[in-house]
Amino acid sequence: MKLAHTSDKAALAESSVAISARHVTQRYGEPGDPQTVLALDNVSLEIRRGEFLCLLGPSGCGKSTLLNIIGGLIEPTDGTVTVHDAMVRGPLPDKIAFVFQESTLFPWYNVAENFGINFKYRGVARSEWKDRAIKALKSVGMADFIDHYPNQLSIGMRQRVNLARGLSSGTEILLMDEPFAALDEQSRMVLGEDLSILLAEAGKTIIFVTHSLAEAVFLSDRIALMTARPGRIKAIIDVNEPHPRMPGFMLQPRFSELRNACYASLHDEIRQAMVAAERGGETSG
Amino acid sequence: MSLTQTEMPQARAMARRPRKEFGSAAKIVWTRRLIVLGGLVIWELWTRLAGSSDVIAPPSSIARAFFSDILSDEQIRSAIALTLLEVVCAYALAIVAGLAIGLAIGSTSLSRRSLFPIILLLYAIPQVILLPLFTLGFGIGPAAKIAFGFSHGVFPVLVNVVAGMRNVHPLYLKAARSMGARRSDIIRNVTFPHMVASFFTGLRLSMTMTLLGVILAELYVSTAGVGYFTKLFAETFDPAPLFALIGTLAIIAIGLNEIVRTIERRFTRWKD
Amino acid sequence: MKDSSHLPARAIQLGFLVVVMGSWFVIGRTGAISPLFVPPMEAVWLAFSRLVQTDQFWSAVRTTLMTISEAYGIAIILGILAGYLVTRSRFLTQVLEPVVSGLFSIPITLFFPLFILLFGIGPASKIAYGAAYGFFPIALNTIAGFAGVNSNHLNAARSMGFSSFGTFRHVLFPAAFPVILTGLRIGFFICFASVLGGETISSVSGVGRNIALAAELMEPARMYAWIVVVVATALALNTLVSGIENRMRGH
Numbered sequence: 154m155k156l157a158h159t160s161d162k163a164a165l166a167e168s169s170v171a172i173s174a175r176h177v178t179q180r181y182g183e184p185g186d187p188q189t190v191l192a193l194d195n196v197s198l199e200i201r202r203g204e205f206l207c208l209l210g211p212s213g214c215g216k217s218t219l220l221n222i223i224g225g226l227i228e229p230t231d232g233t234v235t236v237h238d239a240m241v242r243g244p245l246p247d248k249i250a251f252v253f254q255e256s257t258l259f260p261w262y263n264v265a266e267n268f269g270i271n272f273k274y275r276g277v278a279r280s281e282w283k284d285r286a287i288k289a290l291k292s293v294g295m296a297d298f299i300d301h302y303p304n305q306l307s308i309g310m311r312q313r314v315n316l317a318r319g320l321s322s323g324t325e326i327l328l329m330d331e332p333f334a335a336l337d338e339q340s341r342m343v344l345g346e347d348l349s350i351l352l353a354e355a356g357k358t359i360i361f362v363t364h365s366l367a368e369a370v371f372l373s374d375r376i377a378l379m380t381a382r383p384g385r386i387k388a389i390i391d392v393n394e395p396h397p398r399m400p401g402f403m404l405q406p407r408f409s410e411l412r413n414a415c416y417a418s419l420h421d422e423i424r425q426a427m428v429a430a431e432r433g434g435e436t437s438g
Numbered sequence: 439m440s441l442t443q444t445e446m447p448q449a450r451a452m453a454r455r456p457r458k459e460f461g462s463a464a465k466i467v468w469t470r471r472l473i474v475l476g477g478l479v480i481w482e483l484w485t486r487l488a489g490s491s492d493v494i495a496p497p498s499s500i501a502r503a504f505f506s507d508i509l510s511d512e513q514i515r516s517a518i519a520l521t522l523l524e525v526v527c528a529y530a531l532a533i534v535a536g537l538a539i540g541l542a543i544g545s546t547s548l549s550r551r552s553l554f555p556i557i558l559l560l561y562a563i564p565q566v567i568l569l570p571l572f573t574l575g576f577g578i579g580p581a582a583k584i585a586f587g588f589s590h591g592v593f594p595v596l597v598n599v600v601a602g603m604r605n606v607h608p609l610y611l612k613a614a615r616s617m618g619a620r621r622s623d624i625i626r627n628v629t630f631p632h633m634v635a636s637f638f639t640g641l642r643l644s645m646t647m648t649l650l651g652v653i654l655a656e657l658y659v660s661t662a663g664v665g666y667f668t669k670l671f672a673e674t675f676d677p678a679p680l681f682a683l684i685g686t687l688a689i690i691a692i693g694l695n696e697i698v699r700t701i702e703r704r705f706t707r708w709k710d
Numbered sequence: 711m712k713d714s715s716h717l718p719a720r721a722i723q724l725g726f727l728v729v730v731m732g733s734w735f736v737i738g739r740t741g742a743i744s745p746l747f748v749p750p751m752e753a754v755w756l757a758f759s760r761l762v763q764t765d766q767f768w769s770a771v772r773t774t775l776m777t778i779s780e781a782y783g784i785a786i787i788l789g790i791l792a793g794y795l796v797t798r799s800r801f802l803t804q805v806l807e808p809v810v811s812g813l814f815s816i817p818i819t820l821f822f823p824l825f826i827l828l829f830g831i832g833p834a835s836k837i838a839y840g841a842a843y844g845f846f847p848i849a850l851n852t853i854a855g856f857a858g859v860n861s862n863h864l865n866a867a868r869s870m871g872f873s874s875f876g877t878f879r880h881v882l883f884p885a886a887f888p889v890i891l892t893g894l895r896i897g898f899f900i901c902f903a904s905v906l907g908g909e910t911i912s913s914v915s916g917v918g919r920n921i922a923l924a925a926e927l928m929e930p931a932r933m934y935a936w937i938v939v940v941v942a943t944a945l946a947l948n949t950l951v952s953g954i955e956n957r958m959r960g961h
């Protein structure tokens with residue numbers, strides 16, 4: 154399913170809301186304890202099927218926390234999350250796959266075994282393992298390395314395999330937590346272009362957490378801008394641009410306008426987050 | 439999606455193991471050999487010329503003594519063989535016990551928090567003062583030496599097993615959970631392989647410690663075995679065979695160490 | 711960590727202690743294990759209280775402490791000096807570090823008879839032996855400390871125009887210090903244990919000799935009393951050093 158325009162998607166998918174987060178609040182610490190930290194404050198968000206949504210915000214704004222809550226890894230202090238109209242109460246391995254920041258390829262298994270363990274817990278039939286693994290690896294150009302161990306691969310290569318493992322899970326929803334954070338800007342650029350092509354073919358619903366404004370504009374259909382802690386949705390920006398994104402998109406004036414809009418909205422939040430961090434707060438997105 | 443210009447050759451290079459030697463690496467190795475050789479030459483000349491050869495023997499005499507006094511003497515040979523046997527027995531026991539106790543202690547948070555500090559406290563005691571006690575309890579035969587070697591070698595294995603069960607990077611646990619793994623699956627596919635690596639690292643230190651324990655016991659019980667002969671050569675001021683005997687034991691120690699290191703490398707190839 | 715979570719762990723540890731002491735008491739009463747190997751608690755306590763009043767005890771302690779300090783002192787001086795000099799040349803570091811590290815993997819205890827041969831069975835041989843053993847962790851850590859100084863820091867110092875002494879004082883030494891300190895800590899405990907070991911195996915005086923003597927003379931209670939003294943000292947030192955380290959790390 155290759156949808157060209159967000160408005161087309163909207164028209165077709167009026168009732169297919171993939172993920173709905175309502176009034177999600179996350180508080181750390183006991184009530185009444187002066188040391189409590191309010192990480193997320195009454196966040197509500199709807200993500201449509203097949204949409205690519207970015208969570209963009211300063212360090213410590215709770216974007217990773219929100220992602221983990223949506224994926225069922227953390228229970229929110231308040232509020233609910235539904236996926237395909239069912240309440241989220243724990244990990245949903247048949248519906249949701251994560252791609253984390255550092256490669257979480259298990260170092261004691263080689264690439265093939267890493268795919269295998271992922272398939273095993275998601276209930277994929279053993280007979281399908283090899284083919285699906287090779288298909289996913291081919292799409293990221295790493296099919297030759299199926300027998301290698303992660304320590305034999307460079308960081309960029311590891312992240313590609315990590316990505317492929319997530320994609321091969323066969324889930325409709327992909328939650329990606331700053332998957333390119335460990336890479337330099339040029340690698341991110343290249344991988345971002347490749348990712349866009351890949352995802353356009355796959356038709357998945359994606360939530361992508363990032364620090365990078367350019368990355369957010371380049372990849373997503375909508376960008377949810379978050380405030381400094383406590384995290385709230387400050388604004389949502391629509392990027393009306395067909396998929397897959399072409400490298401030329403970055404050169405268009407509209408790209409700069411969108412990025413500037415993000416910057417204008419986030420600048421004060423970023424400053425605020427820095428000050429809070431200096432005062433001794435932690436910075437974990 | 440394909441690999442970039444820079445990634446491809448890098449990937450090919452990394453896929454090739456072991457690493458190749460470059461010019462400067464060879465230079466280092468040869469300098470090292472030269473220094474060792476030079477040291478031997480100076481040693482030889484010094485003892486021959488300065489004449490303190492009733493305390494230090496020149497390398498040539500040591501080499502000769504090795505063949506004439508050590509290798510040819512059946513009693514010494516069997517003493518060395520016995521020591522080797524004691525080390526192997528103590529080591530095997532240490533590995534099994536260390537693994538079993540370590541798994542037990544590391545299995546729950548409570549057992550670890552309560553019992554592990556006790557283990558660490560025991561580890562801090564200089565065990566050598568218990569040596570006379572061991573001989574009182576186990577006699578002066580091989581049993582005491584095996585027991586003493588065991589008590590030295592069990593700790594590194596134990597400590598490493600417990601640590602390996604604990605130190606798993608939380609991100610791996612998170613990833614496994616997100617895939618839908620249950621707690622027992624996580625132990626099997628994440629905690630256990632991670633612990634195994636730590637276990638093999640502990641094996642090498644355990645070998646050194648087991649050797650230490652057995653040697654200490656042998657030296658203390660100087661009525662038979664290797665300890666008897668070292669005492670004999672020392673008291674009769676016969677340095678050449680003493681050096682030769684110790685040298686032989688040292689080479690055996692290095693050999694055992696290398697064997698363990700090879701096994702460790704084979705099983706932890708996936709480690710960075 | 712909430713304080714309440716300490717409680718069950720502490721309870722188990724206390725229980726462990728009670729079981730050990732209790733078993734010892736029972737064994738003493740019933741003689742289930744030969745009193746030659748496990749003398750009754752009261753006998754050990756009696757021997758201990760008698761022991762600390764003798765001159766022999768204090769002179770042995772003094773001998774051992776002197777031996778340990780001298781061995782440690784030599785190990786520190788030689789270890790840091792050798793470690794520092796080696797790191798002045800990167801080439802030399804690469805050549806020698808594996809040699810030193812490889813030698814350390816042989817238990818130096820093997821060479822103890824050589825020390826007896828060279829220095830006799832008096833304290834001198836134990837000083838030399840302890841120094842030789844303690845030398846290695848100190849030297850290795852000194853090498854690691856100085857070699858591991860971040861080259862960015864060194865470049866910064868050079869660009870600011872530091873003299874070579876200034877570089878040593880403001881960059882090399884502070885950077886290497888924590889690693890060297892770890893080496894000094896390990897070296898101390900190694901000196902401590904190796905001197906005691908040497909005294910136990912072959913000596914005329916000192917704590918180790920007294921332990922061996924008590925065993926030879928079939929006086930297990932006295933031997934246990936000595937062991938208790940050493941174990942208590944070792945644990946006290948260990949706790950002290952860990953406490954200092956934790957405090958230093960906390961700041």
